[in-house]
Amino acid sequence: SLEIGDTVQILEKCDGWYRGFALKNPSVKGIFPSNYIHLKNACVKNKGQFEMVIPTEDSVITEMTSTLRDWGTMWKQLYVRNEGDLFHRLWHIMNEILDLRRQVLVGHLTHDRMKDVKRHITARLDWGNEQLGLDLVPRKEYAMVDPEDISITELYRLMEHRHRKKDTPVPASSHHLFVQMKSLMCSNLGEELEVIFSLFDSKENRPISERFFLRLNRNGLPKCPEKPERHCSLFVDLGSSELRKDIYITVHIIRIGRMGAGEKKNACNVQYRRPFGCAVLSIADLLAGDSKDDLVLKVYMCNTESDWYQIHENIIKKLNARYNLTGSNAGLAVSLQLLHGDIEQIRREYTSRFTHGVSITRKLGFSNIIMPGEMRNDLYITVERGEFEKGGKSVARNVEVTMHVVDSSGQILKDFISFGSGEPPASEYHSFVLYHNNGPRWAELLKLPIPVDKFRGAHIRCEFRHCSTKEKGEKKLFGFSFVPLMQENGRTLPDGTHELIVHKCEENANLQDSGRYLKLPFSKGISLGNNSQAVKTTKESFWITSFLCSTKLTQNGDMLDLLKWRTHPDKIAGCLSKLKEIDGSEIVKFLQDTLDTLFGILDENSQKYGSKVFDCLVHIINLLQDSKFHHFKPVMDTYIESHFAGALAYRDLIKVLKWHIDRVTEVELHDHIQEVLKAQEYIFKYIVQSRRLFSIATGGQNEEEFRCCIQELLMSVRFFLSQESKGTSALSQLQAVFLSSFPSVYSELLKLFDVREVANLVHDALGSLPTVMHGDESLQAVKLQSIGKTVESHLYTNPDSRCILLPVVLHHLHMHLQEQKDLIMCARILSNIFCLIKKNSSEKSVLEEIDVIVNSLLDILLRTILEITSRPQPSGSAMRLQFQDVTGEFVSCLLSLLRQMTDRHYQQLLDSFNTKEDLRDFLLQIFTVFRILIRPEMFPKDWTVMRLVANNVIITTVLYLSDALRKNFLNENFDYKIWDSYFFLAVIFINQLCLQLEMFTPSKKKKVLEKYGDMRVTMGCEIFSMWQNLGKNAVKCCVGKKKK
Incomplete structure (x- = not known):
């Protein structure tokens, strides 16, 4: 039925x-x-008694269907065993998987959404399998992998990756702080408020982020409830180093209203920004739980208003005498959460947080990693402090600063002053007012996102007004300061603190006519342009701090001189020399212009400037190795492919590069040559692209000359690599630097040379390395890493070049394995070699490769496994995991090799032994290794797939080797030890738990039988056959067992 x-x-x-x-x-x-x-459409594999019918549908659907059937039976057993918690959790997961299955079956999902759904499905399948004690499923891009379709080394890596992923989640490198403002609770409100959030580093005593700014109504609630995106912000790009106890969230609250909080409402019609309170919280308080949904921060006010600029520092330092609570019931209700990982991933995972949009609050300046294409021109201005005279009054002034950004025609630029994220930019800024203070300190940070085209000719004007507390509440202008944003030579206002002159003026002064005051001196410390008028003696000053974060403008005069080299040809040598002193962020901002300049100078006079240009190019290339500028490598790649036009540059680049390599033994040039060798990848890119441009322009002229130049260059390389150094020396350091980046050159050479030519060049270079193993250990490690990168390169994946490279690769591997050195790296290289060899490949080239590997490595591979498995496991968890990894990789390499071997390979192997003693030693060795491989602890308990594959390889190999036993060790040549080892292996093979099919679920048993049959039966038949062959020697085996 x-x-x-x-x-x-x-x-x-x-x-x-x-x-x-x-x-x-x-x-x-x-x-x-x-x-x-x-x-349903399906395909049939392995037709016959154990045929497999596989539906031609998405493998994730197939897995869901079979897994849910298995779970269904086990789920009922959970109820019987009274495991209620898991019973209910599994029920919810099964329903969730069924719902996701429907979505996949309907097929209306976008590609990204389908990927997301499959990720969720596999995560839930893995969770359920783990909870129920089922097997780990090897997957590649969410789909189950058939172990017969990939190499065993690749299968091992998939299993290991999934096992590690389950055990050790990878920590996120970037972090973000979500802040949501809810309300301010205070009994004496009645005025509107401004709330300003920022991150403050108490160790360095400075803010590290821009500000998040929002307005509250008279009830202490957000002023624009219809715009929820203004109530919350995401402080982005916090590094792991910034998640520490001395980073604080600071909140400054400013009230908008009367000068004194207790004044009558009709006392004054003019409103002022006045200090109200401050709250702080250490970011360390969020590290434990990551989320604080209903947090109430205490709000404090300074005892002396003049201390307002540093109230947050006083609270952090717990200088209680300088502040007190604004009220017993005052509190700021906020929601805070630390989020980890990529922003796009966070948006997907925390959709509820981002439903209505969230303002983004950046770190101050550039992030740790500057991204190419990032367009910024933000000028940060901190309104620091002022020193003013009483102005004929008996008491000090109430000073308010008004700031505008003014263009060259005297017009105020609209909407270029940002108080913080959360609010749109404004056209003017008003400072808060400190009561009766002639030396006010504000320390308010503003951002001026002025476009580059408006920057030249623009200036900042700050107007100073005395705010009267009388009934009229007048604001009376008494002075102003200004500062231009750019010099006439194109250099911008330098970063730092500037003391500006306060020019006295009356209320009726016409400041709209900027031409009248721009001729006046503006600062006591700097002079821009030709403005050299004498500074009037004045006791009044105003201080600001500026900081430019621009991807288009520079403050560096040396950079401007270099870019304008044609204007001042006499300065070229000096400009090239000074390039190394220019800050890296300035160079990457003008990367294409700088490179155009260098190659323009090279074209103009290569004889005079060739070496200096080469040095500058090396400096720029190595600059991009810095993690901060690493993402600019694609920009340089694009430049080389699309903008570089130096068709003759390859001659000078080859000549200067060879000059440096020929002088590696000169100690005084050691550091410089090391920098050159680090940059070789991109030097070759420029050489190759230059030669291609020359060939296109000339129809391939001078081809033979170019080939000779490259051959001579690589001859110098071979001589340099062949030099032997004793112990750690400058020479071995240079060899290590060269080898670490040499494999990156292969792909460039392939653009100009045939694959076999490049393979021979690489073979000769790697073959020239000294074969001694007693030299500098760090060099030996780098040498092996270079071999590893060679195996991972596109050059090695091509069969035509692989047959040339394989012998030299195996030669170096053999040397390291023989010395039992760098085993982790050796295992990785071997794994990569076998990952390229697919199962059942009958290509002639693959069969020949297996021949070479068997002859070179089989014996040493067996000895290595015996050696590392006989060592005691390390005690530390990290070292123990490393030990297990390297053991597993070598085991998977051996299994891959044995599975690839054909009848001919086995016959050649057995024929290669000169004496029966050698064959006997080999058989004892491989039987011992097989016994190790089938130990329960060899693989984690849920790696049934890997165990079955290993057993299949073992039984196949045993069948091949049993013939050698019969031919060589029977009758008068009977050897008890080898026959005992064989039968002992066969018996423990049959008794393995992973082969006891009766203990499996019906579906699992069916799958195993379809793929491998009952391997116990196969081995049992082989035992019977071999026992029969023993004849009268069977008694010796029995007697031997009895004696033992």
């Missing part, structure tokens, strides 16, 4: 009926109506 949901396999069809069987009970055949059946 059939039930709804059963899967059937159809054998025949006739007039509305099918004949076939249910997969759950294939021994029972029957007929059933066709209109009850939904047909």
Whole structure:
């Protein structure tokens, strides 16, 4: 009988009926109506008794279906065993998987959404399998992997990756702080408020982020409830170093209203920004739980208003005498959460947080990693402090600063003053007012996002007004300061603190006519342009701090001189020399212009400036190795491919590069040559692209000359690498630097030379390395890493070049394995070699590669496994994991090699032994290794897939080797030890838990039988056959066992 949901396999069809069987009970055949059946396309593998029928549908759907069937049975058992918690959790997960399965089956999902759904599905399948003690499933891009379709080394890596992923989640490198303002609770409100959040580093005593700014109404609630995106912000790009206890969230609250909080409402019609309170919280308080949804921060006020600029520092330092609570019930209600990882990933995972949009608050200046294409021109201005005279009054002034950004025509630029994220930029800024203070300190940070085209000719004007507390509440202008943003030579206002002159003026002064005051001196410390008028003696000053964060403008005069080299040809040598002193962020801002300048100078006079230009190019290339500028490498790649026009540059680059390599033994040039060798990848890129441009322009002229130049260059390389140094020396350091980046050159050479030519060049270079192993150990490690990168390169994946490179690769591997050095690296290289060799490949080139590997490495590989498995496991968890990894990789390499070996390979191997003693030692060795491989602790308990593959390889190999036993060690040549080792292996093989099919679920048992059959039966038959061959020697085996 059939039930709804059963899967059937159809054998025949006739007039509305099918004949076939249910997969759950294939021994029972029957007929059933066709209109009850939904047909699915499928393919049949391994036809016959153990054939496999695989639906031609998405493998994730197939896995979900079979897994849910297995879970269904086990779920009921959970109820019987009274495991209620897991019973209910599994029920919810199963329903969730069913819902996700429907979404996949409908097929209306976008590519990205489908990927997301599959990620969720596999995560839930893995969770359920782990909870129920089922097997780990090897997957590649969410799809199950058939172990027969990939190499065993690749299978091991997939299993290991999934196992590690399950055990050790990778920590996020970037972090973000989500802040949501809810309300301010205070009994004496009644005025509107401004709330300003920022991050403050108490160790360095400076803010590290821009500000998040929002307005509250008279009730202490956000002023624009219809714009929820203004209530919250995401402080982005916090590095792990910034998640520490001395980083604080600071909140400054400013009230908008009367001068004194207790004044009558009709006392004054003019409103002022006045200090109200401050709250702080250490970011360390968020590290434990990551989320604080209903946090109430205490709000403090300074005892002396003049201390307002440093109130947050006083609270952090707990200088209690300088501040007190604004009220017993005052509190700021906020929601805070630390989020980890990529911003796009966070948006997907925390959709509720980003439903209505969130303002982004950046770190001050550039982030740790500057991204190419990032367009910024932000000028940060901190309004620091002022020193003013009483102005004929008996008491000090109430000073308010008003700031504008003014263009060259005297017009105020609209909407270029940002108080912080959360609010749109404004056209003017008003400072808060400190009561009766002639030396006010504000320390308010503003951002001026002025476009580059408006920057030249613009200036900042700050106007100073005395705010009267009388009934009229007048604001009376008494002076102003200004500062231009750019010099006439194109250099911008330098970063730092500037003391500006306060020019006295009256209320009726016409400041709109900027031409009148721009001729006046503006600062006591700097002079821009030709303004050299004498500074009037004045006791009044105003201080600001500026900091430019621009991807288009520079403050560096040396950079400007270099870019304008044609204007001042006499300065070229000096400009090239000074390039190394220019800050890296300035160079990457003008990367293309700088490179154009260098190659323009090279074209103009290569004889005079060739060496200096080469040095500058090396400096820029190495600058991009810095993690801060690493993302600019694609920008240089694009420049080389699309903008570089130096068709003759390759001659000078080859000549200067060879000059440096020929002088590696000169100690005084050691540091410089090291920098050159680090940059070789991009030097070759420029050489190759230059030669290609020359060939296009000339129709391939001077081809032979170019080939000779490259050959001579690589001859110098071979001589340099062949030099032997004793112990750690400058020479071995240079060799290590060269080898670490040499493999990156292969892909460039392939653009101009045939693959076999490049392979021979690389073979000769790597073959020239000294073969001694007693030299500098760090050089030996780098040498092996270079071999590893060679195996991972595109050059090695090509069969034509692989046959040339494989012998030299195996030679170096053999040397290291023989000395038992750098085993982790050796294992990785071997794994990569076998990952390229697919199972059952009958290509002649692959069979020849297996020949070479067997002859070179099989014996040393067996000895290595015996050596490392006989060592005691390290005690530390990290070292123990490393030990398990390297053991597993070598085991997978051995299994891969054995699985690839054909009848011919086995026959050649057995024929290669000169004496029976050598063959005997080999057989004892491999039987011992096999016994180690089938130990329960060799693989984690849920790696059944890996165990079955290993057992299949072992039994296949044993079948091949049993013939050698019969031919060489029977009758008068009978050897008890080798036969005992064979039977002992066979018995423990049969008794393995992973082969006891009776203990498996029906579906798992069916899959194992379909793929491998019952391997116990195969081995049992082999034991019987071999025992029969023993004849009278069987008694010796029995006696031997009895004696033992």
